[in-house]
Amino acid sequence: MAQFELRRTDAGGRIGELYVPRSDVVVETPALMPVVNPNVQTISPARMAEEFGAEILITNGYIIHSTEGLRERALAEGLHELLEFPGAIATDSGSFQLSEYGEISVSTEEILAFQREIGSDVATPVDVPTPPDVPHERAREELETTEERLAVAGTVDTGEMLLNAPVQGSTHPDLREAAARHAYGAGFDIFPIGAVVPLMNEYRYADVVEVVAAAKRGLGVDAPVHLFGAGHPMMFALAVAMGCDLFDSAAYALYARDDRYLTVDGTRHLEELAYLPCSCPVCTDHTADELRALSDDRREEALAAHNLHVSFEEIRRIKGAIREGTLLELLETRARSHPTMLDGYRTLLDHAGAAERSDPVSKGTFFYLSGESARRPEVRRHHGRLERLSVPERLFLTEGGPSSTDAYDASWRVLPPFGPFPRALSRTYPLAAEVPDRTDRAALEAAVEGITRLVESNPESEISLGHRGWPAGVLAGLPDGVETVDLTADR
Numbered sequence: 001m002a003q004f005e006l007r008r009t010d011a012g013g014r015i016g017e018l019y020v021p022r023s024d025v026v027v028e029t030p031a032l033m034p035v036v037n038p039n040v041q042t043i044s045p046a047r048m049a050e051e052f053g054a055e056i057l058i059t060n061g062y063i064i065h066s067t068e069g070l071r072e073r074a075l076a077e078g079l080h081e082l083l084e085f086p087g088a089i090a091t092d093s094g095s096f097q098l099s100e101y102g103e104i105s106v107s108t109e110e111i112l113a114f115q116r117e118i119g120s121d122v123a124t125p126v127d128v129p130t131p132p133d134v135p136h137e138r139a140r141e142e143l144e145t146t147e148e149r150l151a152v153a154g155t156v157d158t159g160e161m162l163l164n165a166p167v168q169g170s171t172h173p174d175l176r177e178a179a180a181r182h183a184y185g186a187g188f189d190i191f192p193i194g195a196v197v198p199l200m201n202e203y204r205y206a207d208v209v210e211v212v213a214a215a216k217r218g219l220g221v222d223a224p225v226h227l228f229g230a231g232h233p234m235m236f237a238l239a240v241a242m243g244c245d246l247f248d249s250a251a252y253a254l255y256a257r258d259d260r261y262l263t264v265d266g267t268r269h270l271e272e273l274a275y276l277p278c279s280c281p282v283c284t285d286h287t288a289d290e291l292r293a294l295s296d297d298r299r300e301e302a303l304a305a306h307n308l309h310v311s312f313e314e315i316r317r318i319k320g321a322i323r324e325g326t327l328l329e330l331l332e333t334r335a336r337s338h339p340t341m342l343d344g345y346r347t348l349l350d351h352a353g354a355a356e357r358s359d360p361v362s363k364g365t366f367f368y369l370s371g372e373s374a375r376r377p378e379v380r381r382h383h384g385r386l387e388r389l390s391v392p393e394r395l396f397l398t399e400g401g402p403s404s405t406d407a408y409d410a411s412w413r414v415l416p417p418f419g420p421f422p423r424a425l426s427r428t429y430p431l432a433a434e435v436p437d438r439t440d441r442a443a444l445e446a447a448v449e450g451i452t453r454l455v456e457s458n459p460e461s462e463i464s465l466g467h468r469g470w471p472a473g474v475l476a477g478l479p480d481g482v483e484t485v486d487l488t489a490d491r
Contacts, residue, residue, distance in 0.1 A: 006222070008322055009359065009360060010321070012242055013321075014322065015322050016245060018190075020121045022160040027056045031056055033226075034048055034252060035059070038063055039063065043304050043305060046084045052312050054087060057085060060092045061120060062092065062106060063094075065106060075118060082118075090123075091120040091122070093111045093124040093127075108126045108149045111124075112158060116158055124166065125166075126149055128168060130168050132195070134170050139172050140175060147182055154186055154188075162189040164226070165189075166194040170195065174214070180217070181218035183219075184219045190225075191225050192227075193226070193227050203338065205340050205344030206347040209347040212225075212242040221358070230247040231251035234338070236318055243358075251311075252304050256306075263310060270288070270299075271292065273288040274288060324363075328376055332370055346375075356378075359381070373442075378430040379417050379446055383419065383449060392409035393409055397451065398413065399413075411423070416435065416446065418447065418450055444470055448477040
Protein backbone atom coordinates (compact mmCIF):
# COMPACT_ATOMS: atom_id res chain seq x y z
CA MET A 1 0.00 0.00 0.00
CA ALA A 2 1.34 3.45 -0.90
CA GLN A 3 2.39 5.77 1.87
CA PHE A 4 -0.49 8.24 1.74
CA GLU A 5 -1.15 10.55 4.66
CA LEU A 6 -4.12 12.87 5.00
CA ARG A 7 -3.28 16.36 6.24
CA ARG A 8 -6.59 18.21 6.01
CA THR A 9 -10.18 17.36 5.06
CA ASP A 10 -13.29 19.31 4.10
CA ALA A 11 -16.46 17.43 3.19
CA GLY A 12 -15.17 14.58 0.99
CA GLY A 13 -12.15 16.56 -0.15
CA ARG A 14 -8.73 16.09 1.35
CA ILE A 15 -5.19 17.39 1.19
CA GLY A 16 -2.75 14.53 1.40
CA GLU A 17 0.86 13.58 0.88
CA LEU A 18 1.65 10.69 -1.43
CA TYR A 19 5.19 9.36 -1.04
CA VAL A 20 6.61 7.96 -4.29
CA PRO A 21 9.63 5.96 -3.15
CA ARG A 22 11.29 5.20 -6.46
CA SER A 23 11.90 8.87 -7.24
CA ASP A 24 11.92 9.84 -3.55
CA VAL A 25 9.24 12.47 -4.20
CA VAL A 26 6.35 13.54 -2.00
CA VAL A 27 3.37 14.66 -4.09
CA GLU A 28 0.85 16.92 -2.38
CA THR A 29 -2.68 16.03 -3.37
CA PRO A 30 -5.04 16.99 -4.91
CA ALA A 31 -2.56 16.86 -7.76
CA LEU A 32 -2.86 17.40 -11.48
CA MET A 33 -0.93 14.96 -13.65
CA PRO A 34 -0.40 16.44 -17.12
CA VAL A 35 -0.47 13.79 -19.80
CA VAL A 36 2.72 13.86 -21.84
CA ASN A 37 2.63 12.34 -25.30
CA PRO A 38 6.10 10.81 -25.67
CA ASN A 39 6.05 11.58 -29.40
CA VAL A 40 4.61 15.12 -29.35
CA GLN A 41 5.37 17.44 -26.42
CA THR A 42 3.40 20.68 -26.75
CA ILE A 43 4.79 21.81 -23.40
CA SER A 44 8.03 20.19 -22.25
CA PRO A 45 7.97 18.26 -18.96
CA ALA A 46 10.85 20.37 -17.66
CA ARG A 47 8.77 23.49 -18.24
CA MET A 48 5.81 21.85 -16.51
CA ALA A 49 7.92 21.44 -13.40
CA GLU A 50 9.61 24.83 -13.48
CA GLU A 51 6.80 27.12 -14.64
CA PHE A 52 3.66 25.32 -13.52
CA GLY A 53 4.86 23.46 -10.43
CA ALA A 54 3.94 19.98 -11.68
CA GLU A 55 5.07 17.35 -9.18
CA ILE A 56 3.85 14.31 -11.11
CA LEU A 57 2.93 13.56 -14.71
CA ILE A 58 1.70 10.57 -16.66
CA THR A 59 2.82 9.20 -20.00
CA ASN A 60 1.89 6.17 -22.06
CA GLY A 61 4.23 3.27 -21.39
CA TYR A 62 2.60 1.21 -24.13
CA ILE A 63 3.39 3.82 -26.79
CA ILE A 64 6.99 3.92 -25.62
CA HIS A 65 7.11 0.12 -25.62
CA SER A 66 5.68 -0.18 -29.14
CA THR A 67 7.69 2.66 -30.74
CA GLU A 68 11.14 1.33 -31.56
CA GLY A 69 13.12 4.55 -31.28
CA LEU A 70 11.44 5.60 -28.06
CA ARG A 71 11.74 2.13 -26.60
CA GLU A 72 15.49 1.98 -27.14
CA ARG A 73 16.03 5.47 -25.76
CA ALA A 74 13.89 4.79 -22.69
CA LEU A 75 15.75 1.55 -21.98
CA ALA A 76 19.13 3.22 -22.48
CA GLU A 77 18.51 6.56 -20.76
CA GLY A 78 15.66 5.91 -18.37
CA LEU A 79 12.22 7.53 -18.38
CA HIS A 80 13.13 10.56 -16.29
CA GLU A 81 16.06 11.40 -18.55
CA LEU A 82 14.00 10.75 -21.67
CA LEU A 83 11.32 13.20 -20.55
CA GLU A 84 13.66 15.48 -18.57
CA PHE A 85 11.29 15.60 -15.62
CA PRO A 86 12.48 15.77 -11.98
CA GLY A 87 9.23 14.72 -10.30
CA ALA A 88 7.29 11.45 -10.22
CA ILE A 89 6.25 9.79 -13.47
CA ALA A 90 3.31 7.43 -13.85
CA THR A 91 2.89 5.24 -16.91
CA ASP A 92 -0.22 3.79 -18.51
CA SER A 93 -0.27 0.27 -19.88
CA GLY A 94 -2.13 0.50 -23.16
CA SER A 95 -5.59 -0.09 -21.76
CA PHE A 96 -6.83 3.01 -23.56
CA GLN A 97 -5.57 1.60 -26.85
CA LEU A 98 -7.25 -1.69 -25.93
CA SER A 99 -10.58 0.07 -25.45
CA GLU A 100 -10.17 2.00 -28.71
CA TYR A 101 -8.81 -0.70 -31.01
CA GLY A 102 -9.89 -3.96 -29.37
CA GLU A 103 -6.45 -5.49 -28.78
CA ILE A 104 -2.85 -4.72 -27.89
CA SER A 105 0.29 -6.79 -28.33
CA VAL A 106 1.52 -6.93 -24.75
CA SER A 107 0.70 -8.89 -21.60
CA THR A 108 0.42 -7.62 -18.03
CA GLU A 109 3.72 -9.26 -17.08
CA GLU A 110 5.53 -7.78 -20.09
CA ILE A 111 4.25 -4.22 -19.68
CA LEU A 112 4.90 -4.14 -15.94
CA ALA A 113 8.43 -5.46 -16.42
CA PHE A 114 8.99 -2.85 -19.12
CA GLN A 115 7.64 -0.03 -16.97
CA ARG A 116 10.00 -1.04 -14.18
CA GLU A 117 12.95 -1.35 -16.55
CA ILE A 118 12.56 2.16 -17.94
CA GLY A 119 12.24 3.69 -14.46
CA SER A 120 8.53 4.39 -14.07
CA ASP A 121 7.49 5.42 -10.56
CA VAL A 122 3.85 4.33 -10.83
CA ALA A 123 2.95 1.45 -13.14
CA THR A 124 -0.37 0.23 -14.52
CA PRO A 125 -1.34 -3.33 -15.45
CA VAL A 126 -3.46 -4.10 -18.51
CA ASP A 127 -7.07 -3.85 -17.36
CA VAL A 128 -10.28 -3.94 -19.40
CA PRO A 129 -11.95 -0.49 -19.54
CA THR A 130 -15.64 -1.36 -19.76
CA PRO A 131 -17.64 1.52 -21.24
CA PRO A 132 -20.76 2.97 -19.60
CA ASP A 133 -24.23 1.47 -19.91
CA VAL A 134 -23.25 -2.02 -20.99
CA PRO A 135 -25.29 -4.96 -19.66
CA HIS A 136 -24.43 -6.06 -16.14
CA GLU A 137 -23.28 -9.49 -17.31
CA ARG A 138 -20.75 -8.08 -19.76
CA ALA A 139 -19.43 -5.66 -17.15
CA ARG A 140 -19.11 -8.49 -14.63
CA GLU A 141 -17.24 -10.75 -17.07
CA GLU A 142 -14.82 -8.00 -18.07
CA LEU A 143 -14.28 -7.09 -14.43
CA GLU A 144 -13.34 -10.71 -13.77
CA THR A 145 -10.70 -10.42 -16.50
CA THR A 146 -9.36 -7.22 -14.93
CA GLU A 147 -9.17 -8.91 -11.54
CA GLU A 148 -7.35 -11.89 -13.05
CA ARG A 149 -4.78 -9.49 -14.48
CA LEU A 150 -4.48 -7.69 -11.15
CA ALA A 151 -3.76 -11.05 -9.56
CA VAL A 152 -0.99 -11.58 -12.11
CA ALA A 153 0.33 -8.08 -11.45
CA GLY A 154 0.57 -8.94 -7.77
CA THR A 155 3.08 -11.71 -8.60
CA VAL A 156 5.40 -9.47 -10.63
CA ASP A 157 8.51 -8.13 -8.91
CA THR A 158 8.03 -4.36 -9.15
CA GLY A 159 10.53 -3.26 -6.52
CA GLU A 160 9.81 0.25 -5.24
CA MET A 161 7.55 1.04 -8.18
CA LEU A 162 4.00 1.78 -7.05
CA LEU A 163 1.17 -0.16 -8.68
CA ASN A 164 -2.14 1.16 -9.91
CA ALA A 165 -5.21 -1.02 -9.50
CA PRO A 166 -7.82 0.27 -11.95
CA VAL A 167 -11.38 0.09 -10.63
CA GLN A 168 -13.78 -0.92 -13.37
CA GLY A 169 -17.44 -1.97 -13.45
CA SER A 170 -19.10 0.32 -16.00
CA THR A 171 -22.11 2.20 -14.58
CA HIS A 172 -23.07 -0.58 -12.19
CA PRO A 173 -22.51 0.61 -8.60
CA ASP A 174 -22.40 -2.90 -7.15
CA LEU A 175 -19.57 -3.88 -9.51
CA ARG A 176 -17.63 -0.68 -8.88
CA GLU A 177 -17.87 -1.17 -5.13
CA ALA A 178 -16.87 -4.83 -5.37
CA ALA A 179 -13.97 -4.01 -7.69
CA ALA A 180 -12.67 -1.35 -5.32
CA ARG A 181 -12.97 -3.62 -2.29
CA HIS A 182 -11.11 -6.41 -4.13
CA ALA A 183 -8.29 -4.10 -5.27
CA TYR A 184 -7.92 -2.47 -1.86
CA GLY A 185 -7.84 -5.83 -0.12
CA ALA A 186 -5.11 -7.01 -2.50
CA GLY A 187 -2.78 -4.31 -1.22
CA PHE A 188 -2.28 -2.19 -4.33
CA ASP A 189 -1.04 1.40 -4.03
CA ILE A 190 -3.19 3.78 -6.08
CA PHE A 191 -6.74 3.25 -7.29
CA PRO A 192 -7.65 4.82 -10.63
CA ILE A 193 -11.35 4.87 -11.43
CA GLY A 194 -11.42 3.96 -15.07
CA ALA A 195 -13.66 4.27 -18.12
CA VAL A 196 -15.38 7.47 -16.98
CA VAL A 197 -14.17 9.64 -19.87
CA PRO A 198 -17.25 8.82 -21.99
CA LEU A 199 -19.45 10.02 -19.12
CA MET A 200 -17.53 13.28 -18.83
CA ASN A 201 -17.52 13.79 -22.58
CA GLU A 202 -21.32 13.55 -22.48
CA TYR A 203 -21.53 15.87 -19.42
CA ARG A 204 -23.02 13.05 -17.33
CA TYR A 205 -21.54 14.36 -14.10
CA ALA A 206 -24.28 12.88 -11.95
CA ASP A 207 -23.33 9.42 -13.24
CA VAL A 208 -19.65 10.15 -12.58
CA VAL A 209 -20.53 10.96 -8.96
CA GLU A 210 -22.44 7.68 -8.59
CA VAL A 211 -19.51 5.72 -10.04
CA VAL A 212 -17.00 7.38 -7.73
CA ALA A 213 -19.28 7.09 -4.68
CA ALA A 214 -19.61 3.35 -5.30
CA ALA A 215 -15.86 2.91 -5.65
CA LYS A 216 -15.18 4.94 -2.52
CA ARG A 217 -17.48 2.65 -0.53
CA GLY A 218 -15.11 -0.20 -1.31
CA LEU A 219 -11.89 1.66 -0.50
CA GLY A 220 -10.28 2.57 2.79
CA VAL A 221 -9.86 6.22 3.74
CA ASP A 222 -6.10 5.85 3.21
CA ALA A 223 -6.53 4.89 -0.46
CA PRO A 224 -5.33 7.52 -2.96
CA VAL A 225 -7.88 7.76 -5.76
CA HIS A 226 -7.07 8.75 -9.33
CA LEU A 227 -10.00 9.83 -11.51
CA PHE A 228 -8.89 8.85 -15.00
CA GLY A 229 -9.42 11.50 -17.67
CA ALA A 230 -10.74 14.27 -15.39
CA GLY A 231 -8.82 16.96 -17.21
CA HIS A 232 -11.19 19.95 -17.33
CA PRO A 233 -10.78 22.51 -14.53
CA MET A 234 -14.54 23.08 -14.50
CA MET A 235 -15.05 19.79 -12.68
CA PHE A 236 -11.97 19.64 -10.41
CA ALA A 237 -13.84 20.95 -7.36
CA LEU A 238 -16.60 18.37 -7.84
CA ALA A 239 -14.06 15.58 -8.25
CA VAL A 240 -12.12 16.63 -5.15
CA ALA A 241 -15.33 16.87 -3.10
CA MET A 242 -16.08 13.28 -4.20
CA GLY A 243 -12.81 12.24 -2.57
CA CYS A 244 -10.53 12.00 -5.62
CA ASP A 245 -6.87 12.90 -5.22
CA LEU A 246 -5.20 12.64 -8.63
CA PHE A 247 -6.32 13.85 -12.05
CA ASP A 248 -4.68 13.33 -15.42
CA SER A 249 -5.17 15.98 -18.06
CA ALA A 250 -4.59 15.69 -21.76
CA ALA A 251 -7.23 18.39 -22.25
CA TYR A 252 -4.69 21.21 -21.98
CA ALA A 253 -3.01 20.04 -25.21
CA LEU A 254 -5.93 18.46 -27.06
CA TYR A 255 -8.08 21.55 -26.62
CA ALA A 256 -5.23 23.85 -27.64
CA ARG A 257 -4.87 21.90 -30.87
CA ASP A 258 -8.49 22.81 -31.66
CA ASP A 259 -8.10 26.49 -30.65
CA ARG A 260 -10.11 25.93 -27.47
CA TYR A 261 -9.49 28.06 -24.41
CA LEU A 262 -10.19 26.55 -20.98
CA THR A 263 -11.82 28.42 -18.10
CA VAL A 264 -13.14 27.22 -14.77
CA ASP A 265 -16.70 27.62 -16.01
CA GLY A 266 -16.40 26.02 -19.42
CA THR A 267 -14.58 26.05 -22.75
CA ARG A 268 -14.41 28.93 -25.21
CA HIS A 269 -13.39 28.88 -28.85
CA LEU A 270 -10.61 31.36 -29.46
CA GLU A 271 -12.38 32.81 -32.48
CA GLU A 272 -15.32 33.83 -30.25
CA LEU A 273 -13.27 35.77 -27.69
CA ALA A 274 -13.06 39.54 -27.82
CA TYR A 275 -11.09 39.61 -24.54
CA LEU A 276 -8.98 37.09 -22.67
CA PRO A 277 -10.60 36.77 -19.21
CA CYS A 278 -7.45 35.57 -17.45
CA SER A 279 -4.31 37.03 -15.89
CA CYS A 280 -1.88 34.21 -16.68
CA PRO A 281 1.33 35.18 -18.55
CA VAL A 282 -0.14 34.15 -21.90
CA CYS A 283 -3.22 36.30 -21.48
CA THR A 284 -1.40 39.34 -20.09
CA ASP A 285 1.14 39.22 -22.95
CA HIS A 286 -1.42 38.88 -25.74
CA THR A 287 -4.77 40.26 -26.77
CA ALA A 288 -7.29 37.88 -28.28
CA ASP A 289 -6.47 39.22 -31.74
CA GLU A 290 -2.73 38.80 -31.17
CA LEU A 291 -3.23 35.22 -29.99
CA ARG A 292 -5.30 34.41 -33.07
CA ALA A 293 -2.62 35.94 -35.31
CA LEU A 294 0.16 33.62 -34.09
CA SER A 295 1.36 30.83 -36.32
CA ASP A 296 -0.35 27.48 -35.78
CA ASP A 297 2.49 25.99 -33.71
CA ARG A 298 3.01 29.07 -31.55
CA ARG A 299 -0.74 29.52 -30.99
CA GLU A 300 -1.10 25.88 -29.98
CA GLU A 301 1.75 26.19 -27.52
CA ALA A 302 0.39 29.44 -26.09
CA LEU A 303 -3.10 28.00 -25.64
CA ALA A 304 -1.70 24.85 -24.05
CA ALA A 305 0.25 27.00 -21.60
CA HIS A 306 -2.86 29.03 -20.77
CA ASN A 307 -4.87 25.85 -20.29
CA LEU A 308 -2.24 24.50 -17.89
CA HIS A 309 -2.10 27.78 -15.96
CA VAL A 310 -5.87 27.73 -15.47
CA SER A 311 -5.81 24.09 -14.45
CA PHE A 312 -3.02 24.40 -11.89
CA GLU A 313 -4.53 27.61 -10.54
CA GLU A 314 -7.80 25.80 -9.89
CA ILE A 315 -5.99 22.99 -8.05
CA ARG A 316 -4.30 25.58 -5.82
CA ARG A 317 -7.63 27.33 -5.25
CA ILE A 318 -9.20 24.03 -4.22
CA LYS A 319 -6.37 23.29 -1.78
CA GLY A 320 -6.84 26.72 -0.25
CA ALA A 321 -10.58 26.11 0.06
CA ILE A 322 -9.99 22.80 1.85
CA ARG A 323 -7.68 24.51 4.33
CA GLU A 324 -10.21 27.30 4.88
CA GLY A 325 -13.16 24.90 5.12
CA THR A 326 -14.91 26.44 2.11
CA LEU A 327 -14.70 23.65 -0.46
CA LEU A 328 -18.47 23.30 -0.76
CA GLU A 329 -18.91 27.05 -1.14
CA LEU A 330 -16.42 26.91 -4.03
CA LEU A 331 -18.23 23.92 -5.49
CA GLU A 332 -21.57 25.71 -5.31
CA THR A 333 -20.17 28.49 -7.49
CA ARG A 334 -18.66 25.99 -9.92
CA ALA A 335 -21.94 24.06 -10.06
CA ARG A 336 -23.61 27.11 -11.61
CA SER A 337 -21.33 26.93 -14.64
CA HIS A 338 -23.43 24.28 -16.40
CA PRO A 339 -26.76 22.56 -15.69
CA THR A 340 -25.13 19.13 -15.67
CA MET A 341 -22.54 20.34 -13.16
CA LEU A 342 -25.47 21.26 -10.92
CA ASP A 343 -26.82 17.74 -11.45
CA GLY A 344 -23.46 16.43 -10.32
CA TYR A 345 -23.43 18.59 -7.19
CA ARG A 346 -26.96 17.61 -6.28
CA THR A 347 -26.02 13.95 -6.71
CA LEU A 348 -22.99 14.49 -4.49
CA LEU A 349 -25.32 15.83 -1.80
CA ASP A 350 -27.30 12.60 -2.05
CA HIS A 351 -24.17 11.10 -0.48
CA ALA A 352 -23.82 13.77 2.21
CA GLY A 353 -23.71 11.06 4.86
CA ALA A 354 -20.39 9.79 3.51
CA ALA A 355 -18.99 13.32 3.29
CA GLU A 356 -20.17 14.08 6.82
CA ARG A 357 -17.92 11.37 8.24
CA SER A 358 -14.79 13.17 7.05
CA ASP A 359 -16.05 16.74 7.40
CA PRO A 360 -14.43 18.70 10.26
CA VAL A 361 -16.77 19.46 13.14
CA SER A 362 -15.56 23.05 13.22
CA LYS A 363 -14.23 25.40 10.55
CA GLY A 364 -14.94 28.86 9.17
CA THR A 365 -18.32 30.48 8.73
CA PHE A 366 -21.02 28.47 6.96
CA PHE A 367 -22.37 30.45 3.98
CA TYR A 368 -25.85 29.61 2.76
CA LEU A 369 -25.65 30.24 -1.00
CA SER A 370 -28.52 28.28 -2.53
CA GLY A 371 -31.14 25.65 -1.87
CA GLU A 372 -28.38 23.06 -2.21
CA SER A 373 -26.77 24.46 0.95
CA ALA A 374 -29.71 23.04 2.91
CA ARG A 375 -28.46 19.53 2.10
CA ARG A 376 -24.85 19.98 3.14
CA PRO A 377 -23.17 17.60 5.61
CA GLU A 378 -23.16 20.27 8.34
CA VAL A 379 -26.96 20.43 8.30
CA ARG A 380 -27.21 16.65 8.39
CA ARG A 381 -24.81 16.51 11.36
CA HIS A 382 -26.76 19.14 13.30
CA HIS A 383 -30.00 17.25 12.79
CA GLY A 384 -28.34 14.11 14.14
CA ARG A 385 -27.14 15.95 17.25
CA LEU A 386 -30.64 17.15 18.07
CA GLU A 387 -31.48 13.69 19.37
CA ARG A 388 -28.87 14.13 22.13
CA LEU A 389 -30.07 17.48 23.48
CA SER A 390 -31.86 17.80 26.79
CA VAL A 391 -35.29 19.32 26.14
CA PRO A 392 -37.54 20.93 28.82
CA GLU A 393 -41.20 20.00 29.22
CA ARG A 394 -42.43 23.18 27.52
CA LEU A 395 -40.18 24.64 24.79
CA PHE A 396 -40.72 27.59 22.49
CA LEU A 397 -38.74 27.64 19.23
CA THR A 398 -38.50 31.02 17.57
CA GLU A 399 -36.79 32.94 14.81
CA GLY A 400 -37.09 36.00 17.05
CA GLY A 401 -35.44 36.94 20.32
CA PRO A 402 -35.86 35.09 23.62
CA SER A 403 -39.47 34.56 24.64
CA SER A 404 -40.54 36.34 27.83
CA THR A 405 -43.79 34.40 28.16
CA ASP A 406 -44.34 32.33 31.30
CA ALA A 407 -46.04 29.60 29.29
CA TYR A 408 -42.71 27.91 28.43
CA ASP A 409 -39.70 26.64 30.37
CA ALA A 410 -37.20 27.77 27.72
CA SER A 411 -36.88 29.53 24.39
CA TRP A 412 -34.53 28.20 21.71
CA ARG A 413 -33.52 29.69 18.38
CA VAL A 414 -34.62 28.37 15.01
CA LEU A 415 -32.26 29.14 12.15
CA PRO A 416 -33.05 27.77 8.69
CA PRO A 417 -31.69 25.43 7.38
CA PHE A 418 -30.42 23.98 10.67
CA GLY A 419 -33.59 24.23 12.70
CA PRO A 420 -33.66 24.47 16.51
CA PHE A 421 -30.81 24.80 19.00
CA PRO A 422 -30.22 26.30 22.49
CA ARG A 423 -29.21 29.95 22.34
CA ALA A 424 -25.93 29.19 24.07
CA LEU A 425 -24.80 27.50 20.84
CA SER A 426 -25.47 30.57 18.67
CA ARG A 427 -21.79 31.40 18.22
CA THR A 428 -20.63 27.84 17.49
CA TYR A 429 -20.00 26.32 14.07
CA PRO A 430 -22.06 25.99 11.93
CA LEU A 431 -24.85 27.82 13.76
CA ALA A 432 -23.16 31.22 13.43
CA ALA A 433 -23.95 30.88 9.73
CA GLU A 434 -24.34 33.69 7.22
CA VAL A 435 -27.79 33.26 5.70
CA PRO A 436 -29.78 35.56 3.38
CA ASP A 437 -32.63 37.61 4.80
CA ARG A 438 -34.94 36.18 2.15
CA THR A 439 -34.96 32.55 3.23
CA ASP A 440 -35.82 30.09 0.48
CA ARG A 441 -38.16 27.14 0.78
CA ALA A 442 -35.36 24.55 0.85
CA ALA A 443 -33.90 26.15 4.00
CA LEU A 444 -37.31 26.29 5.69
CA GLU A 445 -38.03 22.66 4.83
CA ALA A 446 -34.65 21.64 6.24
CA ALA A 447 -35.45 23.57 9.44
CA VAL A 448 -38.75 21.68 9.68
CA GLU A 449 -36.81 18.42 9.37
CA GLY A 450 -34.71 19.52 12.33
CA ILE A 451 -37.78 20.44 14.37
CA THR A 452 -39.33 17.10 13.50
CA ARG A 453 -36.22 15.26 14.68
CA LEU A 454 -36.34 17.15 17.98
CA VAL A 455 -40.05 16.50 18.52
CA GLU A 456 -39.82 12.80 17.68
CA SER A 457 -36.90 12.39 20.08
CA ASN A 458 -38.83 14.11 22.89
CA PRO A 459 -42.44 12.92 22.67
CA GLU A 460 -43.19 14.01 26.26
CA SER A 461 -42.28 17.65 25.63
CA GLU A 462 -44.67 20.37 24.49
CA ILE A 463 -42.95 22.22 21.63
CA SER A 464 -44.22 25.31 19.82
CA LEU A 465 -42.79 27.32 16.93
CA GLY A 466 -42.69 31.06 16.41
CA HIS A 467 -41.96 31.71 12.72
CA ARG A 468 -41.77 34.66 10.35
CA GLY A 469 -44.40 33.99 7.74
CA TRP A 470 -43.43 30.46 6.76
CA PRO A 471 -45.66 29.11 3.96
CA ALA A 472 -48.51 26.83 4.93
CA GLY A 473 -47.03 24.08 2.77
CA VAL A 474 -43.81 24.16 4.79
CA LEU A 475 -45.62 24.22 8.14
CA ALA A 476 -47.66 21.22 7.03
CA GLY A 477 -44.49 19.17 7.40
CA LEU A 478 -44.39 19.72 11.16
CA PRO A 479 -45.43 16.84 13.43
CA ASP A 480 -48.92 16.88 14.87
CA GLY A 481 -49.14 18.76 18.14
CA VAL A 482 -46.62 21.49 17.31
CA GLU A 483 -48.42 24.80 17.76
CA THR A 484 -47.29 27.65 15.51
CA VAL A 485 -47.28 31.42 15.96
CA ASP A 486 -46.71 33.74 13.01
CA LEU A 487 -44.43 36.45 14.42
CA THR A 488 -45.23 38.73 11.50
CA ALA A 489 -49.01 38.62 12.00
CA ASP A 490 -49.23 41.90 13.94
CA ARG A 491 -46.95 43.90 11.59
